[in-house]
Amino acid sequence: MHLTLVGLSHKTAPVEIREKLTFPAHRQEEALSLLMATPDVAEAVILSTCNRTEIYAVTAAGADGSAAVIDFLADYHDLDRHELVRYLYFSEGEAVVRHLFRVVASLDSMVIGExxxxxxxxxxxxxxxxxxxVGRVFNRLFRQSFEVGKRVRTETDIGENAVSISYAAVELAKKVFDSLDGRTILILGAGKMSELTAKHLVCNGVKSVxxxxxxxERAEELAGRFSGEAIRYDELFERMREADIVISSTAATHHVITKEQVAPTMRGRKGNPLFLIDIAVPRDIDPDVNELDDVFLYDIDDLNGVVESNLEERMREARRAEEIIAEEMVAFERWIESMEVVPTVAAIRAKAEQVRMAELEKALKRLGGLSEKELKTVEALTSSIVNKMLHGPTARLKMVAGEKDGYDYIEAARFLYGLDTNPEGKPAHQGLIKTLLGKAERAAGRAADKSAQNEMGDTLGC
Amino acid sequence: MEQAALVNLWFAMTLYMVATVLYVYHFVAKRPVFAWYATFATGAGFLTHTASIGLHWGATQEVPITGAFNSLSLTAWALILIYFVVEHLVKLKLYGTVLVPVAFVAMAIAQISLGSTGAELTADALEQLDSWRVAIHVAMIMTANAGFAVAAAASAVYLVQGAQLKKHKTSALMKRLPSLTQTQQLARRAIMLAYPVYTAGMLLGIIRAIEFGLPAWWFDPRVMLSGVVWGIFGSYLFLHYKSGASGKLLARIALVGLVAVVVLAVIARTVPTGFHIFGL
Incomplete structure (x- = not known):
């Protein structure tokens, strides 16, 4: 059994390719049924967003899982297979787990932390x-990935800081006003950028526009989009008294808001701050306005500075997120090891041997004074019984382990023999992890170029 | 019982210290679980502290209001009580980072420098204190002082955050601190609640002084400084509601008010004049 990932994202494919390979929600059932009908695929999940299409699959041991998934993708979307692989990336085994955890943690997103x-x-x-x-492996893997996502969001600040100009304005407004509920914004100039910023502010609770x-007429038009009120330009400073936030984005070539004009509007505000956002170039608001008490002025460069600082912050937090992912990968590997056939068989044998030795000791005490020859005979007898009893189940277990429902058999065996914990002395991260997580293949050099680190590429000889 | 009160007091101080470390760690590392531990330690410290005050009261049969030790201990107690109210109202652990350390320092000074006993009082002083009005007067002034301390803490946060926003700094500090309007509102509410309590506490003290027939009671340095504190916080409310002063000015006034409270509580004690000396 192998973990396989085939996908493409904003990093590997332009939008004209990505849009051809989407799986809309209403077609996923059909697509998954077709994919599951492929003999080599035991479990599958299709992730389709505007920036990525990824197929996660558990494929049969010895099968070329990637090839099966690529064939499915090409057939389903009626695309040329050789053309398609140019945009795809492939991962197997452990790299799939890491990739999924990184995707869920939004470390692989276009905007880190989204x-x-x-x-x-x-x-x-x-x-x-x-x-x-989905079966046992993906149920476990995906549920754990949600935990990863949750941990990353709660234990790091990866999603805390805005990384776009308009969101940075919202973030700053919240540092001034805490909540934007019931606040009033005044938009000066009916440009696209001010409209976008206003839209974000309204989405965050701003009541009046x-x-x-x-x-x-243009003011009326924009006001209409927010169910707001258009005001005459000559009423601007009179009405500014009502505003908590002013967004300015006019095409004027000089300052349209000066310190002398704002100062009177600040009287009688009882210390309520005024947050001014100047996104015009050249600037609409005289920088001296920032000198007034309770007035906070941010121009486009200031907002860019906030965004850059926040991006750096997110990158720092991304490193912490990688640590969480590493921890979670260890947890997943431990679980997967417990599902491994070789240690399970070893554990069954160890347990049987333990029982044999205990019973033999008891019997020898009762018999007493056996000669060396008799002792060897009794020992050989008990060993032979144990071996013959275990031979059938262990051989069948090894045989079915690589099949579609192999994990069910292994889990059943572990349950029946009471092997809830790893057998003593079992070395960490061996056995199935080498097959399921693809280490064996990598060790043999068969899939050396298919890891998450080399996601981009045409590894199928295209 | 006295021994038990002392042990409880040490426990309370230790728990406040632990809470201080946890609050600071939470502020720096932003780990919510540590804030929960900090609140738990503060709560446990507060209960132990309350028990200590109760045991001490039971052992001495005297209301523990005299002397610098009791003043500091009660101030710390009132501060923690007010902090819990604040945390409940604004759902912010940040103020624990500011207020719990103050309570801890007050406790530490009281415990280490002043010992745990009340003041030795003259018969005359004991007679002056023998009134329910005095106990309520002290409780009210302590509670109001704690409220003023909260207002000053919020005002300090306001000034720091305001400066960060003015300078367009996007530091970790700016991200950790609450918004301007929230800190401003907290300071205003704390003063609005503390000011009437302080006024009532002062009036009770004045009534007691007149009742006891103290000559020129108003000439006492602590009484006069109380008037200054009352005037400062009164001007805060006046400037806010009547003249619409800027947030920066109001924050500065709140800080000046706290300085006056500290001067009144600490420095005025070191001036052994006037009637208002019930043990240094």
Whole structure:
């Protein structure tokens, strides 16, 4: 059994390719059924977002899982296989686990730390669960990946800091006002950027929107989009008293808001701050306005500075997220080891040997005074019984371990023999982890170029 | 019982110290679990502290309001009590990082430098204190002082955060500190609650002084400084509600007010004049 990943993302494929390879939610059931009909695929999950399409699969031992998935992708979307592989990346074994954990932690996203990906992976898993395309391995892997996502979001600040200008403005506004609920914004100029920023502010609870523009009709038009109020340009400073946030983005070539004009509007505000966002170039607001008490002015460069600082912060947090992923990978590897056939057989034999020795000791005490020859005969007899009793089950277990439902048999055996914990003395990270997680193949050099570190490439000889 | 009170007091101080470390660690590392431990340690410290005050009261049969030791201990107790109210209201652990260390330092000074006993008082002083009004007067002033301390802490946070925003700094500190309006609101509410309590506490003290027939009671340095404190926080409220002063000015006034409270509580004690000396 192998873990296989085939996919493409914003890192490897342009949008015109990505859009051809999507699996919309309403077609995932059909797609998963087709994929599961492939003989080599035991479990599968399709993750399809605007930035990535990835197919995670558990494939039969010895089979070329990647090839099976690529064939499916090419057939399903009616694309040329050789053309398609140019944009794909492939991972096997342990690299699949790492990749999934990194995706869920949003470390592989276009914007590191974005929050949507966790929900998208959950949705993909739910589709697969609904169509019974996931089994023991993916149930465990994906559920653990959600834990990873949750841990990364709660234990790091990866999603805390805004990385776009408009969100940075919202973030700063929240540092001034705490909550934006019930606040009033005044938009000066009806440009796209001010509209976008206003949109984010409104989404965060801003109640009233005032729009001022040299052309009153354009102000009315923009105000209409926010159910706001258009105001005459000459009323600007009078109405500014009502505003908590001012967004300015006019095409003026000089300062349209000066310190002398803002100072009177600050009287009678009882210490309520005024947050001014100047996203115009050249600037609309005289920088001296920032000198007024309770006035906080940010221009486009200041906001860019915030974004850059936040990106650096996210990169720092990403390193902490990688540590969490490493911890979780160890946990997953431990679980997968417990599902391994070789140590399971060894554990069954060890347990039987323990029972044999204990019973033999008791019997010898009762018999007493046996000659050396008799002793050897009794020992050989008990060993022979144990070996013959275990030969059948262990041989069958080894035989079915590589099949589609192999884990069910191994788990059943562990349950029946009471092997809830790893057998004593079993070395860590061996056996199945080498096969399931693909280490054996990598050791043999067969899949050396298929790891997560080399996701991009045409490893199928295209 | 006296021994038990002392043991409890040491426990309370230790727990406040542990809470201080945990709050600071939470602030730096932003680990919510540590904030929970810190709150737990503070709560446990507060209960132990309360038990200590109760045991001490039971052992001496005297309301523990005299002397610098009791003043500091009660201030720390009131501060923690107010902090819990604040934490409940604003759901912010940040103020624990500011207020719990203050309570711990007050306790440490009381315990290490001043010993745990009350003051030796003259018969005249004991007679002056023998009134329910005095106990309530002390409790009210202590509670109000704790409220002023909360307001000053919030104001300090306001000034720091305001400076960060003015300078367009996106430091970790800026991200950890709460918003301007929240800190401003907390300071204002704390003063709005503490000020009437302080006023009532002062009035009770004045009534007691007049009742006891103290000559020129108003000339006592502590009484006069109390008037200054009352005036400072009164001007805060006036400037906010009547003249719409800037947040920065109001924050500075709150800090000046706290300085006056500290001067009143510490320095005025070292001036052994006036009637208001019930043990240094």
């Amino acid at each position: 929050a949507q990906i966790l929900g998208q992976v959950k949705e993909a898993y739910e589709h697969a669960f609904g169509t019974e395309s 005032l729009v001022a523009n040299r052309t009153y």
